[in-house]
Amino acid sequence: MAGGLVRYRHLSRKSSHRQALLRNLLTALVQHERIHTTWPKAKETQRLADKLITIAKRNNETSRRKAQGILYTPHNLMPKLFGELRLRYADRPGGYTRVLRTEPKSRYDQGASAILELVDGPRDLRFAITAGAVARDQKLGRESTPLTEMNRRKVTRYRKDGPAAFDEMVKKVSKMSLEKRTVDVQKGSFD
Incomplete structure (x- = not known):
């Protein structure tokens, strides 16, 4: 069978x-x-x-x-x-x-x-991707989608110092994005 x-x-x-x-x-x-x-x-x-x-x-x-x-x-x-x-x-x-x-x-x-x-480790992929999505939304000046907000709650729920660590990751991603844009402008290549 x-x-x-x-x-x-x-x-x-x-x-x-x-x-x-x-x-x-x-x-x-x-x-x-x-x-x-x-x-x-x-x-x-x-x-x-x-x-x-x-x-x-x-x-x-x-x-x-x-x-x-x-x-x-x-x-x-x-x-x-x-x-x-x-x-x-x-x-x-x-x-x-x-x-x-x-x-x-x-x-x-x-x-x-x-x-x-x-999960909840230093190399947590969902944590980094969600922080990138929030950083992008902040840069564009818009509200995060309900899915992004749900993922934010999920990745910070059981993590020690979750909201503070998430805000730190968002700042880090925003800074990396700004540095990349500066290098692109200096090279003469634009998005």
């Missing part, structure tokens, strides 16, 4: 290979806070990453042993997982990761590609 209920994606690998792949992706995610991979791998890794951070939030000996069994380089990543990441997500009830679809990685391989990132 085709189709049916599947509990997880098998990723065209046997069990041991799939577990090794997901542990490797999870280790890279904790280390770099963002990875670029295929969309199915990102979705499976997202499930495990949310579980790993929930385990880290418990912060007891049992949770440390579980996390140590999941990560490939626990001696390097345990302080980050049980320190920085645990404190970052202490008040957040879930949803620690985000999967963003992207263009295929190469023109030869047209598989669905995605970026898997930890």
Whole structure:
């Protein structure tokens, strides 16, 4: 019978290979806070990453042993997982990761590609894009759209010092835009 209920994606690998792949992706995610991979791998890794951070939030000996069994380089990543990441997500009830679809990685391989990132981090893509949209609206002297306002609330909701950090990012983006325009004027190329 085709189709049916599947509990997880098998990723065209046997069990041991799939577990090794997901542990490797999870280790890279904790280390770099963002990875670029295929969309199915990102979705499976997202499930495990949310579980790993929930385990880290418990912060007891049992949770440390579980996390140590999941990560490939626990001696390097345990302080980050049980320190920085645990404190970052202490008040957040879930949803620690985000999967963003992207263009295929190469023109030869047209598989669905995605970026898997930890939210509320220093390299949060939605935070930067929303700040850019608000900076553009301010420069043009118009009100932000309801979608932009909704994204602003989302990216500042659980972030420590969220509104202040967002305003700082908007100023930074506006300043970068102004500097780019100054360089373009000096070169003689105009928008």
